[in-house]
Amino acid sequence: MDFDTIIQVLDSTVRLATPLLLACLAGLYSERSGIFDIGLEGKMLAAAFFSAALAAITGSVWLGLLAGIAASLTLSLLHGLASITFRGNQLISGVAINFLAAGMTVLIAQDWFQQGGRTPALIGAGRFTPVELPLAQTLSGVPVLGPVYAELISGHSILVYVAFLAVPATWWLLFRTRFGLRLRAVGENPAAVDTAGVSVIGLRYAAVMICGVLCGIAGAYLATALQAGFVKDMTAGRGFIALAALIFAKWRPWQAMWACLLFGLLQAIALRYQNIDLGGISIPVQAMDALPYILTVVILAGFVGKAIPPRAGGEPYVKER
Amino acid sequence: MTFMKSLAGAAATVALTAVAALAEPALIFDLGGKFDKSFNEAAFNGAKRWAEETGGKFRDIELQSEAQREQALRRFAESGANPVIMVGFAFADALSQVADDYPDTKFAIIDMVVDKPNVRSVVFNEHEGSYLVGMLAAMASKTGTVGFIGGMDIPLIRKFACGYAEGVKAVNPDARIIVNMTGTTPAAWNDPVKGSELTKAQIAQGADVVYAAAGGTGVGVLQTAADEGILSIGVDSNQNYMHPGKVLTSMMKRVDNAVYDVLKQGENMETGLHVMGLANGGVDYALDEYNAPLITDEMKAKVDEAKAKIAAGEIKVHDYMTDDTCPVLQF
Numbered sequence: 001m002d003f004d005t006i007i008q009v010l011d012s013t014v015r016l017a018t019p020l021l022l023a024c025l026a027g028l029y030s031e032r033s034g035i036f037d038i039g040l041e042g043k044m045l046a047a048a049f050f051s052a053a054l055a056a057i058t059g060s061v062w063l064g065l066l067a068g069i070a071a072s073l074t075l076s077l078l079h080g081l082a083s084i085t086f087r088g089n090q091l092i093s094g095v096a097i098n099f100l101a102a103g104m105t106v107l108i109a110q111d112w113f114q115q116g117g118r119t120p121a122l123i124g125a126g127r128f129t130p131v132e133l134p135l136a137q138t139l140s141g142v143p144v145l146g147p148v149y150a151e152l153i154s155g156h157s158i159l160v161y162v163a164f165l166a167v168p169a170t171w172w173l174l175f176r177t178r179f180g181l182r183l184r185a186v187g188e189n190p191a192a193v194d195t196a197g198v199s200v201i202g203l204r205y206a207a208v209m210i211c212g213v214l215c216g217i218a219g220a221y222l223a224t225a226l227q228a229g230f231v232k233d234m235t236a237g238r239g240f241i242a243l244a245a246l247i248f249a250k251w252r253p254w255q256a257m258w259a260c261l262l263f264g265l266l267q268a269i270a271l272r273y274q275n276i277d278l279g280g281i282s283i284p285v286q287a288m289d290a291l292p293y294i295l296t297v298v299i300l301a302g303f304v305g306k307a308i309p310p311r312a313g314g315e316p317y318v319k320e321r
Numbered sequence: 322m323t324f325m326k327s328l329a330g331a332a333a334t335v336a337l338t339a340v341a342a343l344a345e346p347a348l349i350f351d352l353g354g355k356f357d358k359s360f361n362e363a364a365f366n367g368a369k370r371w372a373e374e375t376g377g378k379f380r381d382i383e384l385q386s387e388a389q390r391e392q393a394l395r396r397f398a399e400s401g402a403n404p405v406i407m408v409g410f411a412f413a414d415a416l417s418q419v420a421d422d423y424p425d426t427k428f429a430i431i432d433m434v435v436d437k438p439n440v441r442s443v444v445f446n447e448h449e450g451s452y453l454v455g456m457l458a459a460m461a462s463k464t465g466t467v468g469f470i471g472g473m474d475i476p477l478i479r480k481f482a483c484g485y486a487e488g489v490k491a492v493n494p495d496a497r498i499i500v501n502m503t504g505t506t507p508a509a510w511n512d513p514v515k516g517s518e519l520t521k522a523q524i525a526q527g528a529d530v531v532y533a534a535a536g537g538t539g540v541g542v543l544q545t546a547a548d549e550g551i552l553s554i555g556v557d558s559n560q561n562y563m564h565p566g567k568v569l570t571s572m573m574k575r576v577d578n579a580v581y582d583v584l585k586q587g588e589n590m591e592t593g594l595h596v597m598g599l600a601n602g603g604v605d606y607a608l609d610e611y612n613a614p615l616i617t618d619e620m621k622a623k624v625d626e627a628k629a630k631i632a633a634g635e636i637k638v639h640d641y642m643t644d645d646t647c648p649v650l651q652f
Contacts, residue, residue: 008525012518116356121544227513228544231537236512271515272522286505
């Protein structure tokens with residue numbers, strides 16, 4: 001494997017990890033506040049569709065992004081309404097959102113565009129284009145570091161940088177601000193937060209809405225930056241891999257980034273090499289595809305330290321009994 | 322008494338119209354949906370053409386889940402629809418269970434063989450069509466490396482890949498063919514993001530023509546190929562229009578012709594195995610105003626010559642599904 005190949009695989013890793021990372025951070029906010037969210041997939045899918053649809057109609061990718069975030073927020077609020085206000089089962093609400101998004105996107109797409117549940121291909125300003133970082137061309141001649149900067153770090157769409165900046169931002173917000181402390185507390189012991197006179201409901205809604213915004217960006221990235229339009233079920237299970245990454249990272253932001261990059265790397269390698277030869281043993285591509293899930297099971301089984309979810313996760317808060 | 326008479330008359334009319342309605346043919350689309358721009362839509366177009374030409378009517382249903390296959394089949398058969406056409410190989414199991422229960426109903430299944438006296442099995446020689454687009458790919462390639470991106474890794478898709486590889490090798494024996502499959506689950510048919518990444522990986526390895534036989538995943542392949550300035554090849558329907566001047570050609574599977582034939586023959590449809598190949602217009606490569614500048618006269622002459630030879634049986638393209646091996650490709 002030569003240097004160019006390594007750069008190409010890593011470049012692909014960054015592209016594949018970005019939607020995972022955004023969805024993973026979205027899940028992190030929600031689950032840290034005590035609201036389990038397996039509807040990440042559905043929210044991403046709805047955002048992917050509405051961002052592509054609005055971008056196709058208006059020709060502006062920024063309006064598309066807003067529409068994607070709005071769609072994802074709507075589903076988030078639905079999840080919040082069901083699981084916070086009405087104290088329903090969070091897992092069932094999440095599953096319902098996944099089904100709703102899978103059916104609704106195709107139905108609306110068929111009604112609006114008559115292209116078999118797709119949006120028209122986006123052109124020109126309807127897509128996020130790669131951002132050339134300053135001096136990328138000049139520095140590309142520098143050995144080793146030049147190509148790393150020019151190929152790997154520069155030349156992604158703006159949403160990729162947003163995703164990676166969201167990691168330190170999330171860390172700071174959760175671990176260095178009052179809001180973050182309360183958010184984490186509400187996922188561990190909501191009664192204590194309530195006793196302190198802070199609204200449990202308000203905090204949980206805030207977390208669920210941040211989750212919606214991040215899922216919206218993830219969906220818009222899939223449909224308008226990586227692709228040029230929406231295709232039915234285009235999230236293809238990324239929401240679930242993001243959940244796996246969240247558990248793998250034990251609900252911590254920096255670790256979430258490394259987990260997503262690891263899963264992205266596994267995918268990138270699987271895409272580049274159909275079969276990997278390791279001194280006589282050949283690993284089939286299917287094994288690489290399954291590895292994220294296997295790793296998660298290993299973590300859950302407690303082999304590599306324990307993954308302890310937020311203690312109040314999954315339980316609706318009842319003020320008084 | 323008069324009242325009774327008119328009542329009986331009305332009942333008879335109702336019964337008659339009911340009988341007339343019963344003889345309508347029916348179409349069952351697979352999970353891809355009626356408007357998938359590809360396989361199912363081609364079937365729908367064939368039925369529409371028949372309806373417009375003859376003024377006939379047909380009924381159809383789009384499946385929403387695997388569990389509905391047998392149910393939909395039985396419902397149409399029981400209501401007297403004849404013939405009942407199933408678009409897709411996945412109906413084979415359901416049909417082999419149902420066919421015996423309705424001996425008077427004729428069934429037609431596309432892309433699969435079900436050996437029952439009242440079933441017509443329509444299969445396509447995809448390897449022959451893929452051979453032709455493989456030749457075009459090899460002639461259009463400047464680097465001598467071409468790519469193939471399949472959807473779900475099933476024998477049918479390997480059949481595409483094998484025919485394609487043989488076509489490439491026929492023009493340029495030294496050509497390199499990179500073969501990638503998107504996945505091993507049905508999700509592989511609808512993952513354009515993975516399709517894009519596979520295309521980028523193949524471009525990085527030198528491919529400058531990529532053939533996508535991958536359903537919705539192919540949308541991502543064609544898009545990325547157009548973005549990166551290489552050529553792509555579409556599949557099933559004519560997809561040349563999707564990126565004019567960037568799609569070299571499309572391997573067309575004339576599902577519409579197959580459905581049209583079945584509907585035309587109606588209740589008296591011949592049963593048994595029907596193979597649609599180059600010889601009877603079942604498969605072909607697409608040439609229209611969108612890709613005309615890409616196909617030179619020389620290329621066209623060469624491909625048409627091969628087409629005639631395959632139709633006449635002078636060139637034999639290997640069918641992967643006969644022995645699960647491919648002479649020119651390792652999976």
